[in-house]
Amino acid sequence: MKPYVILNAAMTLDGKIATKTGSSEISGEEDLIRVHKIRKEVDAIMVGINTVLVDDPRLTVHKIHAEKKDNPVRIVVDSKGRVPLDFRVLNDEAPTIIAVTENAGPQKIKELEKKVTVLKCGKDRVNLKLLMKELADKGIKTIMLEGGSTLNYSMLENSLVDEVRVCVAPMIAGGKHAKTLADGEGAHQMNDAIRLKLIKSYPLGHDLILEYIVIN
Numbered sequence: 001m002k003p004y005v006i007l008n009a010a011m012t013l014d015g016k017i018a019t020k021t022g023s024s025e026i027s028g029e030e031d032l033i034r035v036h037k038i039r040k041e042v043d044a045i046m047v048g049i050n051t052v053l054v055d056d057p058r059l060t061v062h063k064i065h066a067e068k069k070d071n072p073v074r075i076v077v078d079s080k081g082r083v084p085l086d087f088r089v090l091n092d093e094a095p096t097i098i099a100v101t102e103n104a105g106p107q108k109i110k111e112l113e114k115k116v117t118v119l120k121c122g123k124d125r126v127n128l129k130l131l132m133k134e135l136a137d138k139g140i141k142t143i144m145l146e147g148g149s150t151l152n153y154s155m156l157e158n159s160l161v162d163e164v165r166v167c168v169a170p171m172i173a174g175g176k177h178a179k180t181l182a183d184g185e186g187a188h189q190m191n192d193a194i195r196l197k198l199i200k201s202y203p204l205g206h207d208l209i210l211e212y213i214v215i216n
């Protein structure tokens, strides 16, 4: 068993989820509200460590009315346990799970364990299939995957994503070093690309929302 995973992202028309400097204010206010409504519905939100290091996000429900109990579990995929101890994802607004590997230092793990739950999954990089199984065992049934590009691609490549929802903003950021919806190694042939089926599309403010299910 694995949790049901919804990959959600905001991107520019050219598929960038951040500029080359890491600036990522893409969504309009209406889209932020849409995202926070999903946060309120899911059991957990998952992000890669680079997203935490660049944005220091709270990963809570705060754009719509919500109580502390409405905050989903926050999961950070962080092989070496690099998350700084004073970052907001470790505050007491919501429970947090840091997924690390044998590469994380024992001292840092001890310090993290004073604040949050630490799960060891794999040797070099977090073993995402194992992580999903452990999260399902903990009763997590639904996850919103909120990036960034590297983790998005790894999750897709491992067939762990069930839905993709994107907010396409009417902007073009350009830049070959700007992060896209899914980076990582990428497919060799277009035949190997991950296939999706469009199930819903609608304008939201100045943006366009596209919702897909993953079919392979």
Ligand SMILES: NC(=O)c1ccc[n+]([C@@H]2O[C@H](COP(=O)([O-])OP(=O)(O)OC[C@H]3O[C@@H](n4cnc5c(N)ncnc54)[C@H](OP(=O)(O)O)[C@@H]3O)[C@@H](O)[C@H]2O)c1
Pocket (backbone or CB within 6 Å): 008, 009, 010, 011, 016, 017, 018, 022, 023, 024, 026, 047, 048, 049, 050, 051, 052, 054, 055, 077, 078, 079, 080, 082, 125, 126, 127, 128, 146, 147, 148, 149, 150, 151, 152, 154, 155, 179, 183
């Ligand atoms: N517009 C949006 O919707 C949106 C959403 C989120 C993020 N962003 C932007 O995306 C950028 C960050 O993206 P990113 O691609 O650099 O980083 P990321 O996907 O947030 O984090 C990637 C890191 O996760 C760790 N990781 C551990 N196990 C992994 C595995 N099995 N597969 C993949 N990653 C694994 C690796 O670091 P270790 O080896 O050290 O563990 C890896 O470098 C930021 O600029 C952020 O603002 C935009």
